[in-house]
Amino acid sequence: MAKNAAEWAARPKFPASHYVDARIYSDPTIFEEEKEKLFKRCWIIACHESEIPNAYDYRLFSHPAGMPLIVVRGDDMKVRTFYNICPHRGNAILYDPAGNAKRMTCIFHQWSFDTRGACVDITRAEQGYQDRFGKQDAGLREVRTEVGFGGFVWVNVDDAGPTLKEFIGPALDMLEPYMQEPMEVFHFHKAVVNTNFKLWHDTNSEFYHDFLHYFNRITGMMQPGYFDRKYVGYPNGHASVGSMEIKYDAYEGSKQRAVGWPGLAPGGWILIDIFPGMTYNLRTSVLRMDTVVPLGPDTLIIEFRGLGLKSDTAEQRRQRVFDHNVIWGPFGRNLHEDLLGVHGQGIALRSGTDARWILQGRQENSTIHDEVGMRHYYAEWSQRMGRPAYDPFHEGKPARAVA
Amino acid sequence: MTTSEQRHAIEELVYRSCLALDAKDWKGFLELCDPGFRYAITAFSPEIRKDMTWLDHDKDGFATLLGNLPKHNSDHSPITRHATVYTVDVDALGGEAKVISALQVFRTALDGGATELFAVGHLHDTVKLASGGPKLGARTVRLDTRLLGFGYHVPF
Numbered sequence: 001m002a003k004n005a006a007e008w009a010a011r012p013k014f015p016a017s018h019y020v021d022a023r024i025y026s027d028p029t030i031f032e033e034e035k036e037k038l039f040k041r042c043w044i045i046a047c048h049e050s051e052i053p054n055a056y057d058y059r060l061f062s063h064p065a066g067m068p069l070i071v072v073r074g075d076d077m078k079v080r081t082f083y084n085i086c087p088h089r090g091n092a093i094l095y096d097p098a099g100n101a102k103r104m105t106c107i108f109h110q111w112s113f114d115t116r117g118a119c120v121d122i123t124r125a126e127q128g129y130q131d132r133f134g135k136q137d138a139g140l141r142e143v144r145t146e147v148g149f150g151g152f153v154w155v156n157v158d159d160a161g162p163t164l165k166e167f168i169g170p171a172l173d174m175l176e177p178y179m180q181e182p183m184e185v186f187h188f189h190k191a192v193v194n195t196n197f198k199l200w201h202d203t204n205s206e207f208y209h210d211f212l213h214y215f216n217r218i219t220g221m222m223q224p225g226y227f228d229r230k231y232v233g234y235p236n237g238h239a240s241v242g243s244m245e246i247k248y249d250a251y252e253g254s255k256q257r258a259v260g261w262p263g264l265a266p267g268g269w270i271l272i273d274i275f276p277g278m279t280y281n282l283r284t285s286v287l288r289m290d291t292v293v294p295l296g297p298d299t300l301i302i303e304f305r306g307l308g309l310k311s312d313t314a315e316q317r318r319q320r321v322f323d324h325n326v327i328w329g330p331f332g333r334n335l336h337e338d339l340l341g342v343h344g345q346g347i348a349l350r351s352g353t354d355a356r357w358i359l360q361g362r363q364e365n366s367t368i369h370d371e372v373g374m375r376h377y378y379a380e381w382s383q384r385m386g387r388p389a390y391d392p393f394h395e396g397k398p399a400r401a402v403a
Numbered sequence: 404m405t406t407s408e409q410r411h412a413i414e415e416l417v418y419r420s421c422l423a424l425d426a427k428d429w430k431g432f433l434e435l436c437d438p439g440f441r442y443a444i445t446a447f448s449p450e451i452r453k454d455m456t457w458l459d460h461d462k463d464g465f466a467t468l469l470g471n472l473p474k475h476n477s478d479h480s481p482i483t484r485h486a487t488v489y490t491v492d493v494d495a496l497g498g499e500a501k502v503i504s505a506l507q508v509f510r511t512a513l514d515g516g517a518t519e520l521f522a523v524g525h526l527h528d529t530v531k532l533a534s535g536g537p538k539l540g541a542r543t544v545r546l547d548t549r550l551l552g553f554g555y556h557v558p559f
Contacts, residue, residue, distance in 0.1 A: 051450075051451050051452075059450070096449065097449050097450045098449060098450055098451065098452050099452075185451050185453075186451075186453065186455070187451075187455055188448045188450050188451045188453075188455070189448070189455075189549050189550075189551075190549070190550055191550070191551070191552060191553065191554065192550060192552060193552065193553055212476060213475075214471075214474040214475050214476075215475075251471075252467055252470075252471060253464060253467035253468060253471060321455075321456050321459075322459060325456070325457055325458055325459070329457045329458065330457050330549075330551050330554050331444060331457055331458050331554065331555065331556065331558060333471075333475055333556070335554060336475075336477065336478070336553065336554040336555060336556050337475060337476045337477075339552075339553035339554055340476060340477075340478060340553050340554075342553075343552075343553045
């Protein structure tokens with residue numbers, strides 16, 4: 001039966017933990033708070049160590065909280081991160097997204113910095129500053145940086161707060177055995193979508209949407225073991241989904257994966273979501289990494305990486321690339337469908353549409369179509385934001401108490 | 404040396420291939436291809452400083468990919484390919500030509516019909532020259548554009 005306006009506006013008949021207010025996906029105030037309370041407080045993946053293999057290699061990264069960053073491997077091979085902001089007149093110091101720079105020199109006035117963040121040259125310093133200001137006063141702002149959990153470069157713009165290990169906790173334990181060999185990025189692309197960043201993470205946090213994917217229906221949902229996969233929630237809002245055996249040859253034009261992944265059962269699949277917007281997705285022969293970089297409440301960049309093993313032969317790498325492209329490449333079967341899904345949500349949930357509630361009420365003993373992954377995320381979101389996701393503006397009481 | 408008739412036939416092959424793909428006439432496109440046809444999409448990533456392959460299929464694999472399209476959820480906005488043949492280099496034996504064309508792909512929204520530039524790049528075609536007329540032996544779409552929004556299921 002269709003609903004009238006009052007019925008449409010009424011809170012869902014679920015516990016308050018089982019739905020969220022749709023405005024959390026479009027409100028600009030909430031978005032600004034998210035940058036402060038989530039992205040500035042959490043460890044974020046900036047790149048992978050294989051993108052900067054040599055001394056002086058650098059990689060630029062736009063931090064989700066807004067800061068432009070330089071990730072650079074120093075002469076001592078240590079990876080450090082700095083704001084890509086010249087302390088003189090605020091120019092971006094480096095422009096190309098990646099490169100090799102023994103000295104990082106601002107093009108504007110030729111102030112120069114080493115890979116440890118120290119200013120090593122100020123042009124005509126004595127004439128202009130006499131003894132009032134010097135190189136020692138002009139260091140770059142350094143950002144906490146750690147390399148780990150599969151060789152990813154993690155950054156945290158908060159000088160205080162937990163270590164990376166404390167932040168991750170046990171969330172990646174399931175994946176650690178499969179990340180012992182050095183990995184290498186072979187694929188990178190970005191997608192800009194007019195949607196909210198949480199909607200992409202939601203998609204990565206629920207498998208009920210396998211109905212969207214013909215490929216997943218035929219190779220996964222219709223195969224034994226699919227409904228045995230379980231969600232596990234971890235501290236800090238992270239969540240994992242256990243493995244099953246994907247029947248790749250059930251899809252015409254696909255076949256059982258020949259290369260595989262060390263230690264992972266053939267056709268295996270492990271997915272781990274890291275709060276507030278990163279996803280490890282190990283599917284048989286490829287590790288995919290998603291990183292969200294929101295540009296606003298309704299605009300999002302997603303960075304997609306595909307990784308193989310550094311030890312790959314040419315043939316193994318070719319096969320991994322093929323496997324990746326079939327479903328996850330820019331022309332892959334699943335990625336376009338997932339992006340279309342959140343694009344559509346972006347249309348329906350934008351400010352002013354009168355979208356009211358997003359349901360997360362499926363309970364199936366935490367198995368694959370249970371929506372507990374999203375509920376776990378929004379419990380953490382609510383706690384960090386100081387706003388219940390079901391009532392972010394403190395306007396009313398839920399129909400039922402929080403479960 | 405390329406004769407003007409050869410060049411004309413090769414150019415027409417490239418243009419007909421674009422028209423067939425624009426029209427989603429997969430059968431018509433595949434009829435323009437040699438049995439050994441191979442299709443790839445590649446791009447260079449300045450971010451990871453590597454060449455990337457985004458799609459790579461033989462003729463059967465490409466045909467299967469196209470045939471599976473109706474089973475998937477896809478953006479239905481039509482795309483229009485605009486190619487300009489730049490160079491045609493026929494090998495010494497006259498059996499094969501390397502053809503480089505500029506490619507622009509436009510996407511037209513179903514709602515309202517606004518057209519936007521979707522992608523630019525080049526077609527690197529290998530054309531088999533036989534008595535029955537030229538056939539596409541291989542096509543590599545070398546993309547400059549790497550930001551494709553929510554993407555597309557149909558190869559360029």
